[in-house]
Amino acid sequence: MIITRRQARRPLTSSSSRRPGSLVRTATGVVGLASVAATVWLGLWVTPPSTNLGQLVRLLYIHPPVAWVAYLAFGVTAAASLLYLWRRTRSVVWDRLAAASGEVGVLFCGLTLVSGSIWGKATWGVWWTWDARLTSTALLFVLYLGYLALRRVPSDPGTRAKRSAVAAILAFADVPISYLSVYWWKTLHQTGTVLNPQRQVHVHGLMAWTLLLGFCAFTLVYAWLVAHRYAVEALAERQQGEGLARALAERRAEGRAA
Amino acid sequence: MSGLIDAGYSVVLVSVAAYSAAVVYRHRSLARSLPPPTPDAEPEEEGEWQ
Numbered sequence: 001m002i003i004t005r006r007q008a009r010r011p012l013t014s015s016s017s018r019r020p021g022s023l024v025r026t027a028t029g030v031v032g033l034a035s036v037a038a039t040v041w042l043g044l045w046v047t048p049p050s051t052n053l054g055q056l057v058r059l060l061y062i063h064p065p066v067a068w069v070a071y072l073a074f075g076v077t078a079a080a081s082l083l084y085l086w087r088r089t090r091s092v093v094w095d096r097l098a099a100a101s102g103e104v105g106v107l108f109c110g111l112t113l114v115s116g117s118i119w120g121k122a123t124w125g126v127w128w129t130w131d132a133r134l135t136s137t138a139l140l141f142v143l144y145l146g147y148l149a150l151r152r153v154p155s156d157p158g159t160r161a162k163r164s165a166v167a168a169i170l171a172f173a174d175v176p177i178s179y180l181s182v183y184w185w186k187t188l189h190q191t192g193t194v195l196n197p198q199r200q201v202h203v204h205g206l207m208a209w210t211l212l213l214g215f216c217a218f219t220l221v222y223a224w225l226v227a228h229r230y231a232v233e234a235l236a237e238r239q240q241g242e243g244l245a246r247a248l249a250e251r252r253a254e255g256r257a258a
Numbered sequence: 259m260s261g262l263i264d265a266g267y268s269v270v271l272v273s274v275a276a277y278s279a280a281v282v283y284r285h286r287s288l289a290r291s292l293p294p295p296t297p298d299a300e301p302e303e304e305g306e307w308q
Binding site for chain 2 (some may be wrong): 036040041042056058062066115118121122221224236238242
């Protein structure tokens with residue numbers, strides 16, 4: 001196969017930009033960014049203040065969507081880990097997806113804690129309290145930080161993937177505990193505004209639509225980030241493999257010269 | 259009160275933007291540092307760690 005000089009100079013991003021997957025990724029990013037901008041505009045300037053929470057209700061349009069993305073990301077990490085551990089579906093694809101989603105999940109879980117803390121200061125007067133929802137979310141953050149740390153422990157890729165998958169599944173047990181903690185224990189944290197066992201939606205009209213848009217916007221941003229992070233994981237593996245092959249070739253050349 | 263609302267939005271938006279920029283930069287720099295694949299080569303998607 002002949003590769004022209006122009007093709008050889010072209011970076012991978014431009015050669016892959018014509019693939020349908022890359023177009024979908026770009027479209028997801030653009031729509032996600034526009035949706036986040038629309039959520040901020042509606043949330044800060046268009047929606048009315050609430051009768052109970054006043055202006056504070058504006059935090060509703062970012063805090064629950066960010067928390068939802070953290071749960072979603074850890075769910076995807078656990079599902080991908082399960083698929084990796086199951087022999088019939090074992091593939092490096094699942095290991096990469098778990099790593100990518102786990103990292104994005106830690107970012108969103110951290111943002112859930114920070115935005116929740118700001119909301120707590122405004123409503124309860126304290127930045128932090130050892131409430132069941134807050135504590136279980138903080139534990140979730142620490143558990144998945146541990147998962148990311150475990151992925152960095154040097155070992156062969158197969159062992160690393162298996163032990164990380166087990167850790168991700170075990171850590172996921174805290175997600176339902178965190179979600180249901182407001183129903184199991186008496187907590188300062190309010191129950192679900194939209195997603196609750198009673199299926200009672202506590203917001204209506206434009207406020208409800210803005211909240212829904214926030215959920216969709218941050219989910220799209222999550223999908224876009226995972227797609228990029230997955231590509232980074234795959235390219236880093238390729239770079240590592242090529243580095244190893246180059247080192248072996250140099251070593252063989254040294255042996256021949258000696 | 260409005261300061262706290264602005265702080266909440268700022269923290270979320272700045273953090274997501276910074277992380278996105280870091281991931282996209284890493285993706286592009288890795289893609290540039292590696293030789294281009296042959297035109298008929300498919301990206302490695304399947305396989306199992308040995």
